[in-house]
Each structure stands twice: as structure tokens, then as C-alpha cells.
Amino acid sequence: ADKLSVRLDFSPWGVQAAMHLAQYKGWFKEAGLDVDIQDGRGSGNTIQLVNAGQADVGQVQVGLVGSARAKGATIKSIATFQRKTDLCVLVDKDSPVGKVADLRGKTVVVFAASPWAPFVDEYLKSGGLTRSDLKVDVVDPAALWGTYIAKRADGLMSTVGSALPIADQSRPSKCLLASDANIAFPSYGLVAREDTIAAKGAALHKLIQVEQRAWQVLRENPEEGVKAMIAERPDARLDEKILLGQIKLTIDYFDTPASKGKPIGWQAKEDWEAALKSMEAAGVVNAGWNVSDYYTNVLVE
Amino acid sequence: MYSSNETAVGVPDATGAYVSLSQVSKTYASSRGPIPALVDINLDIRPHEFISVVGPSGCGKSTLLKLVAGLEGVSAGSVRVAGRQLDGPPDRLGAVFQRDVLLDWRTILDNVLLSIEFTRKPTPAERDRAMALLKRFGLAGFEDRFPFELSGGMRQRASICRALLADPELLLMDEPFGALDAMTRDDLNVELAQIWQDTRKTLLFITHSIVEAVFLSDRVVMMSKAPGKIVDTITIDLPRPRRLAVRDSAEFAAYVQRIRHHFAELGILKE
Amino acid sequence: MYSSNETAVGVPDATGAYVSLSQVSKTYASSRGPIPALVDINLDIRPHEFISVVGPSGCGKSTLLKLVAGLEGVSAGSVRVAGRQLDGPPDRLGAVFQRDVLLDWRTILDNVLLSIEFTRKPTPAERDRAMALLKRFGLAGFEDRFPFELSGGMRQRASICRALLADPELLLMDEPFGALDAMTRDDLNVELAQIWQDTRKTLLFITHSIVEAVFLSDRVVMMSKAPGKIVDTITIDLPRPRRLAVRDSAEFAAYVQRIRHHFAELGILKE
Amino acid sequence: MTALLKRLFGGESEARDIVVVLAAALLLWEAGVRIFHPSPLILPAPSMVVVEFLQAPALYLRHLAFTLVMTLFGFVLAVVLGVALAVGIIYSRFLERTVYTLLVALNSIPKVALAPLFVIWMGTGPEPKIAIALMLAIFPIVIDSVLGLRSVDPDMMNLARVSKASSWAVLTKIRFPCALPSLFAGMKVGISLALVGAIVGEFVAGNYGIGFQILVAQGQFDTVRVFVSLLLLGIVGTVLFFLVDYAERLLLPWHVSQRARSDRSAGT
Amino acid sequence: MTALLKRLFGGESEARDIVVVLAAALLLWEAGVRIFHPSPLILPAPSMVVVEFLQAPALYLRHLAFTLVMTLFGFVLAVVLGVALAVGIIYSRFLERTVYTLLVALNSIPKVALAPLFVIWMGTGPEPKIAIALMLAIFPIVIDSVLGLRSVDPDMMNLARVSKASSWAVLTKIRFPCALPSLFAGMKVGISLALVGAIVGEFVAGNYGIGFQILVAQGQFDTVRVFVSLLLLGIVGTVLFFLVDYAERLLLPWHVSQRARSDRSAGT
Numbered sequence A: 001a002d003k004l005s006v007r008l009d010f011s012p013w014g015v016q017a018a019m020h021l022a023q024y025k026g027w028f029k030e031a032g033l034d035v036d037i038q039d040g041r042g043s044g045n046t047i048q049l050v051n052a053g054q055a056d057v058g059q060v061q062v063g064l065v066g067s068a069r070a071k072g073a074t075i076k077s078i079a080t081f082q083r084k085t086d087l088c089v090l091v092d093k094d095s096p097v098g099k100v101a102d103l104r105g106k107t108v109v110v111f112a113a114s115p116w117a118p119f120v121d122e123y124l125k126s127g128g129l130t131r132s133d134l135k136v137d138v139v140d141p142a143a144l145w146g147t148y149i150a151k152r153a154d155g156l157m158s159t160v161g162s163a164l165p166i167a168d169q170s171r172p173s174k175c176l177l178a179s180d181a182n183i184a185f186p187s188y189g190l191v192a193r194e195d196t197i198a199a200k201g202a203a204l205h206k207l208i209q210v211e212q213r214a215w216q217v218l219r220e221n222p223e224e225g226v227k228a229m230i231a232e233r234p235d236a237r238l239d240e241k242i243l244l245g246q247i248k249l250t251i252d253y254f255d256t257p258a259s260k261g262k263p264i265g266w267q268a269k270e271d272w273e274a275a276l277k278s279m280e281a282a283g284v285v286n287a288g289w290n291v292s293d294y295y296t297n298v299l300v301e
Numbered sequence B, C: 001m002y003s004s005n006e007t008a009v010g011v012p013d014a015t016g017a018y019v020s021l022s023q024v025s026k027t028y029a030s031s032r033g034p035i036p037a038l039v040d041i042n043l044d045i046r047p048h049e050f051i052s053v054v055g056p057s058g059c060g061k062s063t064l065l066k067l068v069a070g071l072e073g074v075s076a077g078s079v080r081v082a083g084r085q086l087d088g089p090p091d092r093l094g095a096v097f098q099r100d101v102l103l104d105w106r107t108i109l110d111n112v113l114l115s116i117e118f119t120r121k122p123t124p125a126e127r128d129r130a131m132a133l134l135k136r137f138g139l140a141g142f143e144d145r146f147p148f149e150l151s152g153g154m155r156q157r158a159s160i161c162r163a164l165l166a167d168p169e170l171l172l173m174d175e176p177f178g179a180l181d182a183m184t185r186d187d188l189n190v191e192l193a194q195i196w197q198d199t200r201k202t203l204l205f206i207t208h209s210i211v212e213a214v215f216l217s218d219r220v221v222m223m224s225k226a227p228g229k230i231v232d233t234i235t236i237d238l239p240r241p242r243r244l245a246v247r248d249s250a251e252f253a254a255y256v257q258r259i260r261h262h263f264a265e266l267g268i269l270k271e
Numbered sequence D, E: 001m002t003a004l005l006k007r008l009f010g011g012e013s014e015a016r017d018i019v020v021v022l023a024a025a026l027l028l029w030e031a032g033v034r035i036f037h038p039s040p041l042i043l044p045a046p047s048m049v050v051v052e053f054l055q056a057p058a059l060y061l062r063h064l065a066f067t068l069v070m071t072l073f074g075f076v077l078a079v080v081l082g083v084a085l086a087v088g089i090i091y092s093r094f095l096e097r098t099v100y101t102l103l104v105a106l107n108s109i110p111k112v113a114l115a116p117l118f119v120i121w122m123g124t125g126p127e128p129k130i131a132i133a134l135m136l137a138i139f140p141i142v143i144d145s146v147l148g149l150r151s152v153d154p155d156m157m158n159l160a161r162v163s164k165a166s167s168w169a170v171l172t173k174i175r176f177p178c179a180l181p182s183l184f185a186g187m188k189v190g191i192s193l194a195l196v197g198a199i200v201g202e203f204v205a206g207n208y209g210i211g212f213q214i215l216v217a218q219g220q221f222d223t224v225r226v227f228v229s230l231l232l233l234g235i236v237g238t239v240l241f242f243l244v245d246y247a248e249r250l251l252l253p254w255h256v257s258q259r260a261r262s263d264r265s266a267g268t
């Protein structure tokens, strides 16, 4: 069997359901793959490790490929499942805050390695705000949620899929979407190094096929994912309700207009161009970028 | 902890003794079994008396001193000082230990002032007294040196100055002149006799020199080999104040001879 | 570092001296200015000679010993041992310092064996020798005790045993009997005289007892007050082996008297 | 059982004081939580923490064992390398100026910041965990060993020189025993740091260990589980520390700092 | 200038050795990078790091200053509280059994794990940063102070008792000076840990400091900037350490460990 190591973004949460389901069901083995799945410590960290060759594949927020390549990384996105931008600002469900401009005078927290970080100024600008109009505090992921729950912050910059189901339990919230401010940023997918794509293309292709199958199942049957994750990660003692919510919301953000009807994981040039434009505006990538450097569909088709 | 009232200082107990040891025994506990150090010690020291203790090495002289200082507890018997049973060092005590203990980081003068600084800030007058004492003990010019810059004998002399400076009622000295040459020692014997004459402190003096003991003391306590017992106490009836010349007198020689002889009989001293 | 070849041990230099100090001066540097300790010292020690140094406290006796031991460098002049200029301790040297240095964590026996363990594992025979030495110095039964369980004099005796055990060619002793009572001291004087008689080590012996110096030595070196100079060297022509009784002889008394007198003339000793 | 209780609660027992104080601290905490009832996300009650532990003790203990192995590996390496380095530093001025300086510089760089790089360089196995535990623990061990090895009575060193003692003998028979009290102080700090290092290592990679458990719990915003892990670390760290302390008492009964301890009445 | 160069490169200068070794290390690193050219994301060349620093020195120094202030606050508090605790511990068996034990337990809990809670409790201001610096630095200071305060010559303690010395006099005139060498060893470890603590504090929250700079750079995959920050920390940590070391030399010329140092030739 072909050996592949996959490093996930974080400790277990809903977005990882397909990977665990495939492993749980033995679909990788069926496909002749021997896949080692490691938990991660953040999308950025996973990208670093993939780029350093410590893992073959990373499951991360693929938009980060933009900033990673800008600093010399040689990775590409090889599949994007969650193609729609899901960055959002959480605020109290019943709060009068409904648009960017309402954040004036509030405190918002974000973590340093968050994909949000470079877009904050753009986002505020869309509501006629600058950083001096409100407080943007950088807080570690481990303290982020506590800070929000303890009401030390009015807003939490996160993603729809990860955050809303958790918020339901401790501080019911609603989302202000980044996409409303014309920010485009592809969410979860798989990345690999260019030389890995060349050398292990066949195995990666099989991996993606299995993933497509798993997501297909999850679309119909998200509970399967919950069961698989709890079985695969018994020590994490996951919360079923939150997981289920996360899986469902993740799937809600699978399709963009440009990718609708295409195979799961397939990436639209338009989507990537929109993302790169956003990144160029945020100063993450320099003008003159070439969209095909950032992703490839060869392993999806 | 023991604390006499201020006025009680120097007040003897019913027997007229300032220090009184009765039926005292001391056994050290140790990993390899108990070590008996002193057995059945009875000794009364009158106020203002100068008592010397002589005895072979390891016989328990330092142990005796530590008992009177309240630094070690007795295994049996009792130690009374100024009418009180000890359960810690008595008040107004001065001590010179066998091994000089100077603080490395203080100059000699500051080491001498330590005995005062332990309880309060020294006055300028006390500084002057300290300088005078250092001079008297041949350490003039070394006030500002640090202990490691001094010779063994000089360190020991600094310890003596320290004990004297605080002007105690009761002075305990454990072989204070042990590291001194015969010449310096004779000098300091004269100085100490003079100081005692002037201040009449009660003095318990341990020495390994019989000549020194006879020269300085009112009484000389002789101890046997370990475990230490008191074998005899000899009263020295020589006129005071004493000069070094007294050592050439026949009576003096007789005392020394008597003590030597006594030790020889006990098999302690070869003749 | 100095290292003589094995066969050179005990070989005197051209002048017939085993230890030879010529025009040696020593000044200590210190934060408060230089301290002159020794001035213009000339001294030759012949092989197998027993030399004592006497002089007032602080006159530089310990400094002299440290120069011969190669532990301090001279400020001027030269020190030669076994024909070689020193730039570190010479070979086959044994030393007893003024302050006993025992390792707290070793029993007395192990402390004595240390002088051998410094270079190799002691043999059972050497252990036996160590036990015999301890016995000879009155420490039988204390082999297994730790230093803090011993009296001052006992610790010093253990240091002496340690120096003797390694069987050195040249022995340096700095007031080795300083902490001992007169009785034990006399005993050990006899022991040391005996040991020297049997082994004929070259011995540089510092003492503060004139009687001890005369009793033990071939020659007695007299030093002046600090900064130390050699004021006289007196050859002791008493028959060997010597018994304690020799101290009662007229010649002995004459030697002692002569030294005392000499010091008195120099204003060092009060008469 | 009664004997044990008596040992714990009767007389001058050391254990009793510790238990009493810990119990008091926990009670205070519990009371505080019950009165102010903060969100369990911010501060859970100790009772919740205990209940949580009892629900899955095997799980926690398994991960704890993994952390412990990393800790001990790192610690032992730190002691061996640290003492060797300290010896080098006191014998060679060159090493003092170079290795020592580099070590100081390296120690000033937080391992939490370096840890991600370690993983990039060494991978996600046990190596970076042991390496970080080692790097954290070695510093106090070196510093304290250097002090200890240098604090030998100069007269004792003179004796050794006069006796032509080999450097090895001076080191093993004088300097090293003399440095032990200081070395133990360094090891006490070091053992705690090794544990911290193992956790920091687990924070950046791997699927095992208490550090991983903390991360997982943090990821689920489950403060109660974070607290179980933290409390377990506190307990294990204390036990490790007192094991070193116990070894010290066994090995150094001769040192004043120990004598003062067994016989405090003599102190002022 | 020539005088300086001479001091640095002529004779037995300490600075020269350090500079030479650091330069050698940097050259080796640079050469390695030029030969194997790893991705600058994994290991940048020192030249790149220097160039990056020179592009925005004011920025880095501003953040460094913030970190330094947090560090020094934490360190000074740690010294004051640590020495006070150590004194309490040696005078009271009760405190030894309780505070000491709690301190040990607390120290075994990694501050990286605790830091998020600190932020939740104390907010994103300077408080948690100082608190973490303090908590990290205090432990070696307490441990080493306890050892030092206990290592007094028993005869000196006897002298004090006989002289009816007040507890205060014993503490200030004997125990404390006697503990200084050990305390300095603790402070050397402590100052490094205070710096680490400030960084850990900045890692979890706040918009200032070198720790924050590292986080932001990491988030942007800018390893070069991470290295600038790490190198600055290494330099600042080394300078702080040697300041403590220098203070020690000034204050403790009398201690054997210092005498041995100024006159190594006497050592074997």
C-alpha cells in the first residue's frame, strides 16, 4: 500500500469528519493506501510542516497557500471541499450589531495566525472604520473562546462552521460574514508540496477520491461522521451535538456559484482569482500573481 | 527560650554559684551509636571567678562549654546560670569557639563589631573600643582587611576581640590562644589577665596549656580522658595582679608540677 | 607544572640542600594595598633534616610553608626543591595545614585514605597502615565517625595521619599540634620523633612552641615579626633518638632559654 | 487504615499539614465557585474537576504516563549533559566564554517559540519533546553545578594540589561531592522544567500526552478537562520534586542545609 | 577604536572569545544555508535575518522595549517575593510544608497551559504578562535562596545564639549574605525565565512585544522575522544574564566561587 501522512488543521472538530470516516470505514485501505492521520496545531503550522516535508498532505484553510507561497513555500492546494468563504465575526445573537459599521467602539478578538488577520483592515474599511474606531485584540486560540465567553470581547473573528455550533452552548451568537465585505477566501481543503504532487500523484489522487466518497456520505448522513470521529478519537471525548452542527455547517459552505455541480474538491479558477485579488488588496500577495501557481485540479479529475 | 530579667544578671544562686552544673552527663547520639562525652560533672563557678579547664584532647572540654552556653542540652543533670535552669543560651554571654568563625564578607573591624550589631547599632564609642581592642591584640592596621587575608593566629585574635567587645557578664573561651606562638601567647595572657582584673567577668577558659591555666586562673579544673570526668579542681593561690614573672616563682612551678603529676598518675601524661 | 623524574626524589642540589630558598620575598596583593609577608628569606634544608620554624603570629610562617609547597609564587628570589625550581607543588610532598581540612562526607578513615585515593586505589595493606596510624594518634574507635562528630584536636590528628599515610619524601606541617592539650601534644611529639627516626623524611615543621621545636628539630629557624625575616637559625645538638626526659636536661633548657632570650632581645617576647 | 489516618492527622506529621492546606485551598475554591458561580469555562469548581477525572481515570493516566516518560528522558539527559558541561566550564575558560554564553543565549529564547521550529526540523515523534524537556531542564542544572563545583574550600584544593591529585580524583572526590547540594537545587528546578518542556513539546505535535489532552480540551473549550490535566501535572510535578528532595536527604545527610532541617530546634 | 579592537581581539580578552565563537557559529550557519539552501521558511540565512532587522530596527526595538519592561517588572517582583518566601520557609516548618508544596505544584503546571486562563481572568493588558514572568522566575529564586539561607556555618549560628542575636540580625547579617552566592545562581536562572515568561504572556494576548511580533510573523509564514525576534531575545537574554553576573562579581568578591574565577591558575 502507498503510505501517506495527513496532518489536520487542529485538534478534532467537524471539518475533519470525512478523513476520519474514511479511515474508520477502511476506505483508504480498500484504495490501497496506508494513511496516517495526525491532529494539528493550526492551519498555518500544518502548512509549515507539509512544506518542510514532515507530512505529505495537510488539511487546512487553503486560502493560506497565498501567504505561504509569498514567503517561499512550494505547496499547492490539491482539492478544496469548502469552497465558499466562511470567515465571519461572531456577535451576540440578539445584539443590535448587524453590519461592519456597528462594530464601532466594540472589542473584537482574533488570533495571530488566523486567516482573518490580514483582512481585518479591509473588512473594517468596508464599514468605514479603521482600527482606531474599535479595539482589535490579538488573543491565542486557546484563550480566544474564553475571552469571548467571559464577555471580555463583543466580537470573535472566526469561521461559521467551527464557531456557531460551539457558541450555541455558551454564548448564542450570529455571524457577520466576511464575504459581505467582498472578501473571498477558500476554506478547508487539502494541500501538498509540488514535489510530492509529482512523486505521489497516484496516491494523492486516490486519497482525494476516498475523501469525495466520504463527503458524499456525510452530505446525506452527517451522523456517520460523528460516530466515526468519536471512534477514531476516543481520547478527545468529543461532543456529538457540536460535531454534528459543525459537519452540517461545513457542508453548507461547499459550493460557490462557479463550482456548483462540479465534483467535490474541484476548484474554480474564478474563485481562486477572487481570493487572490482579496489577498493582493490585503497586501498578502504581490501583484503579478499567477493563479495556477496556487492550486491544481489534476488530482481531482 | 531562657531569659533572665535584667537585674538578675550576675546574681548567684543559693549556693553562691553563678554557673552551676550538677550531675551533668552528655551523650551524643550518632548514626554509629551513642558517644558518651561527659559523665557526672559537678562544677560551681562563683561570680567573677576565672576558671580554667584542662584535659586531654577529646575529653569533652568543648562539650562542657557548649552545655554552659546553652547550645547543647544535657543528657542528665542540670545546668544553672545566674540562678536559672538553662534551656537556651543565658543572657549577657560572650563566647570564643575553638574554631574561629569570621564572616568572609566583613572586614576585621566589622567582624568584631558583629557582637554588638547582633542586637543593635554600634555607637562611635564602641567603634573606638573595638579599634582599641584590636590594637591591644596586635591587629592594629588590619581593621580593614578581610579574614582570608589574615594568618590563623590573627583570625583567632579577632574572635577574642569580638567576644570582649560586647562586655558580657560571663565569658566562655575555648582554647582562644591555641593558634598562637609562645611569644604572642604570653603577651595575650598578660592582656587577658589585665582585662579580667579590670572587668572581673566570670570566665570559663579552656586551654591545653597547664602553664597558661595556672597563670590565669583562680581554679583549674582537671578532666580525665574521654568520656570526660572531673578528676580534680586545684585552687591557685597566687597573688593578683599577676605578672609574667610569677611563672618563674617556686609556687607557680609547684602548681604546674602538681597538675602534671596528677595527670601522669592517671596515665594521661607521660613523664 | 613541576615534575621531577622518579629517581630524582631525595636528590639534593649542588649545595647539598633538598629544599633551598634564596633571597625569597613574598608580598600579597590585596584590595587595600600590598601586604609584605616575607622579606629576603634564605634557607637550605638538607635531605632528611628536621627543621622547625618559630616566630610570632602573623610573621609569615604559613606563607613560607606555602611557598615551599609551591602553592604560592614568590614575589622575588627562588625556591628549589630536589634540585628544581618550583612552579607548582613538588613531587612526593605531604602537608598538614594550619586549619584541618576534612571532607564532611567521608568517615575519618576515608579522609585519611584520601591522600592515597588522590592518585590511586588504596590497597588493603594501606588500609591497615591507615588504621595503625589512627591508633597511634589516639583515634582508634573513631575510624567510622564523620568529622563533625570529632573534637578539634581529633580532627587535627586525623589530618596528620593523612599526610603521613602517603609516605612522602618531604613533609610540611603547619602547627599540627596547635589544637592539642599539653599532654596529648607530648605524646604526639614522641610519636612524631619516632616516626621521623624510622623514616627520615625531610621535615619542615612550623610550631608555636619553642620547647616542641627544640625537642624535635635538627635546626630551629627563628623569624622576626611581620614582615617575616629569618633572624637566626639554631642547630640543636641533642642526641637522638630523643626521649621526653631530654627536656629536663640542662642543654635542652639552655637551647630553649637561648631562643627565648633572642626573641626577647628583638622585643618579640616579654621576659 | 486508622494507622494511616493517625499518621496523617495525628502529631507533627508533615503529610497532615500538606493535606490540610491543600484541602483548605480546595474548599475555598469550591466555596468561591458556589457563591459567584462563574461560567465553568472560566473557572470550574474542584468538585467538577474531580468528577471529570473519575469519569475517565484510565484515559488521563495513560496520557500522563506518556508525558512522564518524555519528562524523565529529558531530565536524565539534562543531568548528564548539564553536569558534563558544568565541569567543562569550570575547567576551561574557553568553554566558559563560549558554550556558557551560547547556552545563556539559547536559554533566553522561549522554547514555546522554538518548539514549532523543532517540529519542522525533527518531525512529530518523541524527539522534539525530549529535546525541549532537555533544553529547559539543563540550564538551572548547569548554573547551579558551576556554582557548586566552584565552591570548594581553597585549603582542600591546596591539599589536592600538594598531593598531586589527578584532575579526575579532584573532580570525583572533592568537587563533585561538594557540588551535590547545589546540583540538587538545580535538579529540583530542572525536574519541574523537564515536565513543562515535555508539555510544551506535546503542545506542538503528537497525539499523546497530557499536553495533547490540554490542547484537545482547549479546542473544545472544555475548561474542566483542562483543569483535570493541570491538576494532574501539579500532582505529578510535586511528586517528582519531592522524589529529588528525598534522594537529596538520603545522599547528603552530612550537609549543613540538611542537618539544619532535621534539627530545626537548633536554628534561630 | 583601535583600543577597543585591541581589547576585543588582543590578549586574553573575554569579549574576543565570545565574539569569535558567535561569529564562527553564524558563519557556519550562513555557509550551511548557502550550500544546502533550505527554504527560508525552514531555516533562513543569518544574513537575511540581519537585513530584515536593519529594514525596521525601530519597530523591533520598540516591541523589545515593551517586552523588557514586562520582564524586569516580573523579575524584580520575583526576587522580592521569592526571597521573602524563602525566608518564611526556612523559619517556619509550617510554611515549608504548605507554601513550598503549593509553589512546587504550581511550578509544575506549565505556564503556557495556564496562560490562556490568565488572559481570561486578567484580560489582555500587561497584568498576565508580568504575572507569568513572575511565576516562572520565582521558583529557582526560592529554591536556591532556601539552600543558601540554610547553608550557614553551624558555629556561626551558635555564635549568634550565644550573642542573643535578634532573628532580624541573624537574617540580615548572617543568613542573607551567606545566601547571596546561591541567590545569584537562582537569579541567573530567574532572569532568563522572566524573559521567557513575558514572551509566553505576549503569546496569549496583546498587541505589543517581541512575543507578539513572533506570533504575527508565524501567522504570515515569515520565518525570517521570527528569527529576528528570536535572535533579539537571545541577545537581550544574554545581556540581562551577564548584568546579573556582573552584579554578582561586584557584590561577592569575597566568595570562593568568585575568587576561583579571578585566579583560575590556582585551580587544579
Ligand SMILES: Nc1ncnc2c1ncn2[C@@H]1O[C@H](COP(=O)(O)OP(=O)(O)OP(=O)(O)O)[C@@H](O)[C@H]1O
Pocket (backbone or CB within 6 Å): B028, B029, B030, B035, B036, B037, B056, B057, B058, B059, B060, B061, B062, B063, B064, B098, B226, C148, C149, C150, C151, C152, C153, C154, C179, C180, C181
Ligand atoms: N556533634 C557531635 N556528635 C557526636 N559526637 C561528638 C560531637 N561533638 C563532640 N563529640 C564527641 O564528644 C567527645 C568530646 O568532644 P569535645 O569536642 O568536647 O572534646 P574536647 O575536649 O574539646 O577536645 P579538643 O581538645 O580536641 O578540642 C569526643 O569523643 C567527640 O568525638
Ligand SMILES: Nc1ncnc2c1ncn2[C@@H]1O[C@H](COP(=O)(O)OP(=O)(O)OP(=O)(O)O)[C@@H](O)[C@H]1O
Pocket (backbone or CB within 6 Å): B148, B149, B150, B151, B152, B153, B154, B179, B180, B181, C028, C029, C030, C035, C036, C037, C056, C057, C058, C059, C060, C061, C062, C063, C064, C098, C226
Ligand atoms: N591570602 C592572603 N592575602 C593577603 N594577605 C595575606 C594572605 N595570607 C596571609 N597574609 C598576610 O601575610 C602575613 C603572614 O601571614 P601568615 O599566615 O604566613 O602568618 P603566620 O606566621 O602563619 O601566622 P600564625 O602563626 O598566626 O598562623 C600576615 O600579615 C597576613 O595578614
Ligand SMILES: Cc1ncc(C[n+]2csc(CCO)c2C)c(N)n1
Pocket (backbone or CB within 6 Å): A009, A010, A011, A012, A013, A043, A061, A087, A114, A115, A116, A141, A157, A158, A159, A162, A163, D218, D219, D220
Ligand atoms: C479564522 C478561524 N477561526 C476559527 C477556526 C477554527 N478553529 C480555530 S481554533 C478551533 C478550535 C478547534 O475546535 C477551531 C475550530 C479557523 N480555522 N479559522
Ligand SMILES: [Mg+2]
Pocket (backbone or CB within 6 Å): B061, B062, B063, B098, B174, C151, C152, C153
Ligand atoms: Mg575542643
Ligand SMILES: [Mg+2]
Pocket (backbone or CB within 6 Å): B151, B152, B153, C061, C062, C063, C098, C174
Ligand atoms: Mg600560620
